Amino acid sequence: MDIRSQVCMVFHLDKCIGCHTCSIACKNIWTDRKGAEYMWWNNVETKPGTGYPTKWENQDIYKGGWEKNGDTVSLKGAGKFKGLKNIFHNPHMPVLDDYYEPWTYKYEDLFTAPEGDDQPTARPISLVTGEHMDVQAGPNWDDDMGGSPDYARQDVNLVKLSAAEQESMFQLERMTFHYLPRICNHCLNPACVASCPSGALYKRGEDGIVLINQERCRAWRMCVTACPYKKSYYNWNTGKSEKCVLCYPRLESGQAPACFHSCVGRIRYLGVMLYDADKIEPAASVSEDQLVDAQMDIYLDPFDPEVIRQARLNGIADSTITSAQNSPVYKFVKIWKLALPLHPEFRTLPNLFYVPALLPTMATVSNGVYDSTSQSLWNGVESNRLPMKYLASLFSAGNTGKIVDVMKRLMAVRLHRRGVTVGDLNSAEISTAMNEVHMDADTANAIFRLTALATFDERFVIPPAHREESIEMLEATGDVKGNTGFGFKETPARGL
Numbered sequence: 001m002d003i004r005s006q007v008c009m010v011f012h013l014d015k016c017i018g019c020h021t022c023s024i025a026c027k028n029i030w031t032d033r034k035g036a037e038y039m040w041w042n043n044v045e046t047k048p049g050t051g052y053p054t055k056w057e058n059q060d061i062y063k064g065g066w067e068k069n070g071d072t073v074s075l076k077g078a079g080k081f082k083g084l085k086n087i088f089h090n091p092h093m094p095v096l097d098d099y100y101e102p103w104t105y106k107y108e109d110l111f112t113a114p115e116g117d118d119q120p121t122a123r124p125i126s127l128v129t130g131e132h133m134d135v136q137a138g139p140n141w142d143d144d145m146g147g148s149p150d151y152a153r154q155d156v157n158l159v160k161l162s163a164a165e166q167e168s169m170f171q172l173e174r175m176t177f178h179y180l181p182r183i184c185n186h187c188l189n190p191a192c193v194a195s196c197p198s199g200a201l202y203k204r205g206e207d208g209i210v211l212i213n214q215e216r217c218r219a220w221r222m223c224v225t226a227c228p229y230k231k232s233y234y235n236w237n238t239g240k241s242e243k244c245v246l247c248y249p250r251l252e253s254g255q256a257p258a259c260f261h262s263c264v265g266r267i268r269y270l271g272v273m274l275y276d277a278d279k280i281e282p283a284a285s286v287s288e289d290q291l292v293d294a295q296m297d298i299y300l301d302p303f304d305p306e307v308i309r310q311a312r313l314n315g316i317a318d319s320t321i322t323s324a325q326n327s328p329v330y331k332f333v334k335i336w337k338l339a340l341p342l343h344p345e346f347r348t349l350p351n352l353f354y355v356p357a358l359l360p361t362m363a364t365v366s367n368g369v370y371d372s373t374s375q376s377l378w379n380g381v382e383s384n385r386l387p388m389k390y391l392a393s394l395f396s397a398g399n400t401g402k403i404v405d406v407m408k409r410l411m412a413v414r415l416h417r418r419g420v421t422v423g424d425l426n427s428a429e430i431s432t433a434m435n436e437v438h439m440d441a442d443t444a445n446a447i448f449r450l451t452a453l454a455t456f457d458e459r460f461v462i463p464p465a466h467r468e469e470s471i472e473m474l475e476a477t478g479d480v481k482g483n484t485g486f487g488f489k490e491t492p493a494r495g496l
Ligand code: SF4
Pocket: 183, 184, 185, 186, 187, 190, 191, 192, 193, 210, 226, 227, 228, 229, 230, 231, 232, 243, 348
């Protein structure tokens, strides 16, 4: 057992209102610079939709992440060897049009235009060329299913649905959507780190945050290709790649990252989980239907005396172990089993987990009429408007059983709380739903509390900074295993 600590995150999608405050908070702090205009380290997408950059989930196009190779994994399209042949032309690299051409408006025309019959307008001008431009796309172009025929229908997750299932999703009266906020997942098996020929990317020892050393970066851009979530970006002005830093200067001073702190819907949770680094490679290499369970098995019980003993032996401070014991992420992910990783089939073992949206998918339509009677409102999750297969494609590598289980647990909490607060459901119906997922009233109330009423300190349990641990762990592991500190494959050749 090789115990490490990792800052992990949960986003509760039922609570996201798509306000983009998180994106703006991040942009104002980190990417409001020349060369970074098109970057959204935090972005919010509408699902179904094609996202940002367009169709980022389609690895037939971008070749990001890992693929299973027998009992191990190898990078799909980047890395020292596969990447070398694409140095001068990489067909899998997203180009500016896949993101969008950033623009501003020529506001001075509003003040300086000569008097005339028409109102002056501020025309869009490109932030790249400075020329007038026709805006063709943006980072959230398919917002609220805008332009559904062109965008929502191109969602790569729909390919797992039959033609009839897809058609039923896009009947006007059945259409539904939810938001998907995304940041770097600070993965346990980060393809970006493994792909970098210069060894510029690294994972911090004490909290697992993945960073790019700007001094070492040599603009190979392998990380842009390798990250299946497209959360590493190339800055054309500095000639370096950049990515989300999880606001580590804020974390080190006990503050939540800016996107977490500013989140209007309070959908975000942050906390430490302890994990066994020895299980990373085996967990990344299992078959697709096993991926969620294998990843969950990596995270350890922070109350287990043996885990605590081994964690101390590995130099993890008691204050970090206490943080892990109080972690809201540990509760959502491991204890309550309500949060799942996004696209686990990319095999990077992401540390951002999502509680899937139950609310927008509930309620049925009969004869074209939205049926809000209690009986229909609380129908079984299988009859929801958003097919379980679609959600399984997002959050469980197509394992429908996993997503149905999570949705049933969410439904059980709602039924229980409806019984407590409104009292219009019969108690047998509530008991049946609770028994099916083996949930008692105390657990349902605890889930409700952390979901709806949690204070700032309950949502963000930030470990105290221990920089000295990071140095020790990286050095120790590098010596023993001859790798980059966490068992990454394709160890970068430093100094390129
Ligand atoms: S999500 Fe972040 S850590 Fe994971 S591969 Fe992409 S850039 Fe790397």
